[in-house]
Amino acid sequence: MAASLYDSLVHSLDALLPKGSSGVFPYKELVLGFMYIVFLWEEYLRYRHYRNLCSKVRPKALNDYVTEEQFQKAQAYGRDKAQFGLVESVFTQIQSTLTITMNFLPWLWTLSGDIMFRLAGYSSEYEITQSILFFVLLTVFSTVVSLPFSLYSTFVIEERHGFNKQTLGLFFSDMVKGHLVGGAIGMPFLAGFLKIIKIGGDNFFFYIWLFLVAFQLIMVSIYPTYIQPLFNQFQSLPEGELRTMIEALASRIHFPLTKLFVIDGSKRSGHSNAYFYGFFKNKRIVLFDTLLEHSNNEEISHELGHWACNHTLRMLAFNQVQIFAIFYLFSQFIHNKEMYISFGFTDSTPTLIGFLLFQFLYSPVESVIAFVANMLSRKYEFEADAFARDLGYAGSLASGLIKLQLKNLGTMNPDWLHSMYHRSHPELIERLNAIDHPAFRSKTEKVE
Structure with missing residues (x-):
């Protein structure tokens, strides 16, 4: 028909x-x-x-x-x-x-x-x-x-x-x-x-x-782990006030956070960014080092809001x-x-x-x-x-x-x-x- x-x-x-x-x-x-x-x-x-x-x-x-x-x-x-x-x-x-x-x-x-x-x-x-x-x-x-x-x-x-x-x-x-x-x-x-x-x-x-x-x-799974490290160095976010705040917020909204990373975005640009990735109960948050000087728990809460509202899955379905x-x-x-x-x-x-x-x-x-x-x-x-x-x-x-x-x-x-x-x-x-x-x-x- x-x-x-x-x-x-x-x-x-x-x-x-x-x-x-x-x-x-x-x-x-x-x-x-x-x-x-x-x-x-x-x-x-x-x-x-x-x-x-x-x-x-x-x-x-x-x-x-x-x-x-x-x-x-x-x-x-x-x-x-x-x-x-x-x-x-x-x-x-x-x-x-x-x-x-x-x-x-x-x-x-x-x-x-x-x-x-x-x-x-x-x-x-x-x-x-x-x-x-x-x-x-x-x-x-x-x-x-x-x-x-x-x-x-x-x-x-x-x-x-x-x-x-x-x-x-x-x-x-x-x-x-x-x-x-x-x-x-x-x-x-x-x-x-x-x-x-x-x-x-x-x-x-x-x-x-x-x-x-x-x-x-497959690419969503391997890119952050195997491809992006070819261009940027990943380090665990050091212990401190910011890490404590992010972990407390993730726990408060039941976000399954497993790792917190910082990447050296500053070696290329002064612009700032942050994102999270991972499937199911294995979520990871990545912060650009250019973001650390003014980042706070409130901004991270916005990024976690995308997860809580299922925005990633909705955009994936749209695509x-x-x-x-x-x-x-x-x-x-x-x-x-x-x-x-x-x-x-x-x-x-x-x-x-x-x-x-x-x-x-x-x-x-x-x-x-x-x-x-x-x-x-x-x-x-x-x-x-x-x-x-x-x-x-x-x-x-x-x-x-x-x-x-x-x-x-x-x-x-x-x-x-x-x-x-x-x-x-x-x-x-x-x-x-x-x-x-x-x-x-x-x-x-x-x-x-």
């Missing part, structure tokens, strides 16, 4: 929409059109955001918490990032346009086949091997193209505002290690991914979904539904020869290429899904704050949020539309307003 409805919809669209110059459905033209619509929309939001960042007037709601100097520093940091983001976005848009219009992907696929034949004598029937080689070449190309932007962001913008702590040697060491680890994991994963699609038949989307669920669970839908829709396009022809693949229909082309088509939907995910995440942040507030930590949590905002030079004067579309966390003023209740109001006036 669903398949017949889908076929009817496709035939109706095929009759209504014009054919491209090659006589096939104009997938390429549609992708370019949607790509520019999204680009213009996001640049409009960036303009709104930048306009607020140019304001010299400190929001009245923050007068009691943020000095004029702190506000101007945050505004300058935000302007630098917004200007850099505009340049990077325009470059990426031009690159994407050329990649599609100049048939870069067909050229790279042919190149990978030529290299495979010259090195191993393999023909095009070794599609999985060619796909892995194509993946490697595409990764190298993307890394080289994005490298100047990464260097400028780290060693100019972050350096200028006092956040960068890493050397060029550490930067390139991280990049090389990241690619080696990514290749060691990514190439077997890609081979398994393509093999399952090949043998899965018309219902491959279900088997791929199961494969990805298993892969994600799994999304992934299942993506691969179901892909199963409807995988054999669509017109899609391949439209993008320049006239002689072959490789599975990996089909998935990349489908992602082009799916990108407008992905933008909407990302917005929905951000709205859901913002809701969960409010709920975690409310959890900490209801434990009696309203005033201290508000103080901790302000300290963290100042330390990270977070935006003090956000545009509401830009924030709603892009940000997964509510803005500081929104969170302070939501935290407010009689116990907190007795110490400070409500933020407006």
Whole structure:
């Protein structure tokens, strides 16, 4: 029934929409059109955001918490990032346009086949091997193209505002290690991914979904224990007031805490972070060392609020539904020869290429899904704050949020539309307003 409805919809669209110059459905033209619509929309939001960042007037709601100097520093940091983001976005848009219009992907696929034949004598029937080689070449190309932007962001913008702590040697060491680890994991994963699609038949989307669920669970288990230690040093949080407070809070809400770690985030950045991981009765909390100087029990209570409200499991379920839908829709396009022809693949229909082309088509939907995910995440942040507030930590949590905002030079004067579309966390003023209740109001006036 669903398949017949889908076929009817496709035939109706095929009759209504014009054919491209090659006589096939104009997938390429549609992708370019949607790509520019999204680009213009996001640049409009960036303009709104930048306009607020140019304001010299400190929001009245923050007068009691943020000095004029702190506000101007945050505004300058935000302007630098917004200007850099505009340049990077325009470059990426031009690159994407050329990649599609100049048939870069067909050229790279042919190149990978030529290299495979010259090195191993393999023909095009070794599609999985060619796909892995194509993946490697595409990764190298993307890394080289994005490298100047990464260097400028780290060693100019972050350096200028006092956040960068890493050397060029550490930067390139991280990049090389990241690619080696990514290749060691990514190439077997890609081979398994393509093999399952090949043998899965018309219902491959279900088997791929199961494969990805298993892969994600494995990665969640091994990443903190075996992969992240390749980049950061983990140490047990020393005995002291902070450790005692965290353990007491975990015991109070029955959080199954087994270990408390500190990692050396300060060797790369001055930004702060914290997270927890683990399954069932084996939870571990990780604090960046940059967080220790102003971290307190109240901020940790917010993170534990995510656990108490089952936010991690809910987001996991949301993501799994999304992934299942993506691969179901892909199963409807995988054999669509017109899609391949439209993008320049006239002689072959490789599975990996089909998935990349489908992602082009799916990108407008992905933008909407990302917005929905951000709205859901913002809701969960409010709920975690409310959890900490209801434990009696309203005033201290508000103080901790302000300290963290100042330390990270977070935006003090956000545009509401830009924030709603892009940000997964509510803005500081929104969170302070939501935290407010009689116990907190007795110490400070409500933020407006």
